[in-house]
Each structure stands twice: as structure tokens, then as C-alpha cells.
Amino acid sequence: MEPLTSKKKVLEQKPLTFAERMYLPAIAKGLSVTISHLFKKEATIRYPEVEREFSTNFRGMHSLKRDEEGRERCTACGLCALSCPAEAITMIAAERKPEEKELYREEKYAAVYEINMLRCIFCGLCEEACPKEAIYLDGPIVPADYLRKDFIYGKDKLVEQPLNK
């Protein structure tokens, strides 16, 4: 094959000197390198007791936001589901009844809002698509679980806690 570059470095392999053939100096050197690591700080973080510090724009679990009066912002327009490249979001919209005015901000709301956390790729496109600033990926890492069905998060897990509680 033709060389791809004009750069060329000839590697010279000298025969080992006597000291090198003894192996022992090299072994001692290697042992000193490994023992020095005994006194270094370990890189391990004891998750879940200790959590790594994330940057401020880290995208974790989703949360559905409430407005300043504690009403759910989501109006079930479906833009987040439409923008989702992994098709992780599904929702069923419902019409707000007059007595539910304190609960939902707009006349239409999401009766069911589900995110499949196994499908989600945490790209943040739903956050960008939302016209009502209702969904943000500002939570922690999604915890592990045993069954697939337990990874489909409903409104019980996603909606933010009410302000006054």
C-alpha cells in the first residue's frame, strides 16, 4: 500500500543490554509505579450514597412544572411528543371542568402523561419544543428498577410537588 503521509519514522530495535535482560530493574520500576497508586485518591464515587456533582445544564429526569399559583402548566398540545426523536412520550388530553380551575392553567390539560424512561435519550428536545415552559429535564438520574413496566413514568412521578405543600 502507498504510504498516506510523507512522514516517516524508522523504529530502531536495539538488542537488550545486560541490565535490561536481567528484568529486575524494570520490575522494580514497575513495582514503584504501582505502589505509588496505593496512596493516590481513588476515583470511585460510592453511588448511591454519594452522588457526583453535575453541571448546571445536566439533563436528568423530567419534571412537569406548575405555575406560580400551583396550577399545572401543561396544556397537552403534544409538541413534546412530536419533537421526541425516541417516541418516548405519550399523552391523553382532557377538557378542564369549571371546578378544576385551580388545578390546570389552560382549558385543556393532560389527563395521562407518560414518558418511557427506557426509550428516552435525554436529548432535551421536549424541553425546547414546549411553548408553555411545562417540561424540564432538571431532575436526578433515573433510578434502576427490575421491570420494564416500572420505567413508564406517569404523572404521579413527573408532576412537580405543589408549592404550598
Next chain:
Amino acid sequence: MDIAFVIEKFVLVAIIFGISLLIAMYSTYAERKVAAFLQDRLGPDRAGPFGILQPLADGVKMFMKEEIIPSNASKWLFMVGPGLAMLTACIGTAVIPWGSDITIGDRVIPLQVTDINVGILYIFGVVSLGVYGVMIGGWASNNKYSLLSAIRAASQNISYEIAMGLSIIALLLVTGTMSLKEIVEQQHGWHWNVLYQPLGFLIFMICAFAETNRAPFDLPECETELIGGYHTEYSSMKLGFYLFAEYINMFVSSAVMATLYFGGYNYPGMDWVLLHTGPIIGPLIGTFVFFIKIFAFIFFFMWVRWTIPRFRYDQLMHLGWKGLIPLAIANIIITGIVIAIIEKF
């Protein structure tokens, strides 16, 4: 033979057996911890505080695993293999002097199961028997990888036993006895044999690494070439026995190295300590020192494992036959000449 003697020996055997099993158990834990610390990790820390119950968890796991015997295996030999490996690993501890004699009343209790006058030869015999466990297991598995591994183990052990034996001959020239008890007594205080036989010790230690199939000489179980080596077909506690035997071997060879070259239970200033602590506590302090030396060697075994990559097979043979054996012979000649000169003048 009185009853007290039998009881005394029986208790001693039970204690030594228990201790060697305990140390082997916690060597597996220590190995993982040392590996972790040398690689800037934490190691097992989930089972109990600092993961101290990890060996128990591993043991339970081993017992719970399904017992599989390959249909084409030689069934009886397949079962004998791990037992033999375990047995030969354990009986090596019988001749090692664990401490100086304890005196209770007018009864002298030696902290050694038996002081045979060919102690070193006994150790050699047991160590060379150790390869039979590996060989039988590897052959009986009826698996080409296991068989290759068994052949490797056998040829490696035979090659390195020669250099080991030759390095011991030089030591015997210095000590003039084969009884391990007498060899230890000669090293009283600071007169450790490693000061007189540094080269012999080096050769002996390298051979001990090879005999115990530890890295960098762990070719019989090298995963990249032989899957699991001789224990590829083994499962459950039979596999556990093989792994366990390796750690007991490590413990025994550490003890032998400490006995032959590092003064056993001797330490500088031991006379003063013995005088001030009495005939029971004093020897036990010696035993404690001996165990510290053993642990240092075990740590060294692990430290080397996580430092040096595995030898290639031809390099292994090259080192054994062309490196260590001539070196050991030269060591004998030099030692002999020096002793002859000293005796002449």
C-alpha cells in the same frame, strides 16, 4: 504416647487448618482490595463494613451454583482433582514452625505439628504433588483447553522445581540441616538467611511464584489463550476448591519463604522481649511477627500480580532453564567456595 500429647497435636492441627482456611478466604478479599487500591479504585465495599463479609458472600454463591460434570469427563478423576489440589495445599503447613516452644508449668508445647529432620524435602514433595490436582482435573475434564493447561502447569512446575531445589542446596550448605525448626533457630535475632543468600532467595522467590501459578507465571489459567485453563469445566464448590487451593498455596509458600530466608518467628530484640513477657506471651509475639512476615509476602504476591504482565510460554521456559538454573548452580559453587575458605582460615 500420652493422651495430652495427642490432644495437644490435635488442637494445633485444628488451629493451623482453621487459620490457613481463614487466611485463604480473606486472601481473596485482600486480592480484590489490593487490586482496587493499586488501580485507584475502592474494591468490594457492599457486604458488611468495608466489604468485610465479601468472602462469605462469595462462598455462599459458590455453594449455590449448579454442579456440572461434563458427560464425557472421567467422572471419578474429575471429582478427585479439586480435592487433591486442596489436600496437597493444606498438608504443607504441617512442618512449618509457627513459633518457639510455649512452656506451661513443666510442659513444653512446640508450636509445630511435627519437626521431621527432612522438613525441606517434605515441603518439596508436597509442593510437587500439588501439580497433580491441576493435572488430574485438567485431564479428566476431557476438554482441549483444560488439557493444554494441565500440560503447561506440569512442565512449568517441573522446570521451576529444579531451580528451586538448586537454590535450596546453597541454603543447606549455609545451614547444614534440613529441619525447618533448626534452620529457624539458627536465624536467631538478626541473622536472617536472606543476608547470606540474597541470590538464593531471589531464585527461590521467583520459583515460588511459578510453583503457585501466580502472575506473572499464571500460564495454566491464562484466559486469553485457554479460557479458564484447567478449571474451565469446573463449577460450584469444585471450582471454589481450585481457587481456594491457589490461595492456600500462596500462604504456605509465603510461610516457607519467611521461615527459610526471613528468620521465621525471629526478630531483633527478641531475647529482651522473651525475658520480659514470660514463656507464654513471648513465643506468641514471635508467632505474631511471623504472621506479619507472611502477610507481607502475600501482599508482595498480589502487588506483583497487578504490576507485571504474563510471560509468554517460551519466555517462561527460557527464564527457567537458561536463566535461573545456571544462576542457581553458580550460587551453589560460590557459596561452596566461600564456606570452604571460611572453614580453612
